[in-house]
Amino acid sequence: GAVVSQHPSWVICKSGTSVKIECRSLDFQATTMFWYRQFPKQSLMLMATSNEGSKATYEQGVEKDKFLINHASLTLSTLTVTSAHPEDSSFYICSARSDRYTEAFFGQGTRLTVV
Amino acid sequence: DAKTTQPPSMDCAEGRAANLPCNHSTISGNEYVYWYRQIHSQGPQYIIHGLKNNETNEMASLIITEDRKSSTLILPHATLRDTAVYYCIVRSGGSSNTGKLIFGQGTTLQVKP
Numbered sequence: 130g131a132v133v134s135q136h137p138s139w140v141i142c143k144s145g146t147s148v149k150i151e152c153r154s155l156d157f158q159a160t161t162m163f164w165y166r167q168f169p170k171q172s173l174m175l176m177a178t179s180n181e182g183s184k185a186t187y188e189q190g191v192e193k194d195k196f197l198i199n200h201a202s203l204t205l206s207t208l209t210v211t212s213a214h215p216e217d218s219s220f221y222i223c224s225a226r227s228d229r230y231t232e233a234f235f236g237q238g239t240r241l242t243v244v
Numbered sequence: 245d246a247k248t249t250q251p252p253s254m255d256c257a258e259g260r261a262a263n264l265p266c267n268h269s270t271i272s273g274n275e276y277v278y279w280y281r282q283i284h285s286q287g288p289q290y291i292i293h294g295l296k297n298n299e300t301n302e303m304a305s306l307i308i309t310e311d312r313k314s315s316t317l318i319l320p321h322a323t324l325r326d327t328a329v330y331y332c333i334v335r336s337g338g339s340s341n342t343g344k345l346i347f348g349q350g351t352t353l354q355v356k357p
Contacts, residue, residue, distance in 0.1 A: 133287075135287075147295045161343050163343070163344060163345070165347075172331075172347045172348060172349050172350060173282075173288070173347040174347075175344065175345070175346060175347075178344055204305060220285070222287045222288070224287075224288075224345070226343035231276070231293065232278065232290045233288065233290070233345060235280075235287035235289070235290075235342050236287050237286055237287045238285070238286060238287045241283070
């Protein structure tokens with residue numbers, strides 16, 4: 130299968146600061162990338178869908194001004210959590226797909242802790 | 245996309261087959277059944293998918309009933325490393341396929357020695 134890499138794997142930041150998480154497709158071009166959030170003992174919740182070169186589509190209830198998504202190339206999407214608060218602490222996971230595969234592939238996730 | 249129902253948890257003895265059921269009674273004709281699993285603190289891992297025929301790969305087998313209203317994921321010889329949450333997801337295919345996956349609560353499989 131294809132490889133999707135996220136960076137960093139974990140990050141601790143202070144309240145009020147912004148944090149950027151990168152998601153890269155290493156061996157394929159991702160026409161679409163997805164960002165999920167997962168709280169402890171819960172399932173993954175889709176936050177947004179991004180297509181290369183266009184604005185992301187956010188799921189209902191997800192603040193687009195707080196969670197900035199950029200998909201500038203076919204191999205890179207970034208999620209920036211702006212003005213982070215402790216309640217933003219979570220496990221953030223990206224996935225990527227291309228027309229070459231029917232399935233989506235996931236990154237290893239980023240554990241964000243806001244203190 | 246159709247909703248799926250899975251048991252919240254299951255146990256399996258190491259070396260035995262693990263059979264994980266999934267109900268998707270509202271599945272429509274162009275919707276595929278996908279299985280992913282998530283080992284603790286990692287991203288989900290793709291396992292297998294199918295439309296109506298049974299499928300097998302190096303990881304698992306997928307058995308889909310003739311009416312397509314349910315399916316079973318089979319791990320033929322479960323190991324301790326197969327302990328994970330298993331998600332059954334129904335997703336449309338073809339030109340309407342956005343690739344978006346909506347996760348339910350899944351089944352927590354505990355493989356015991």
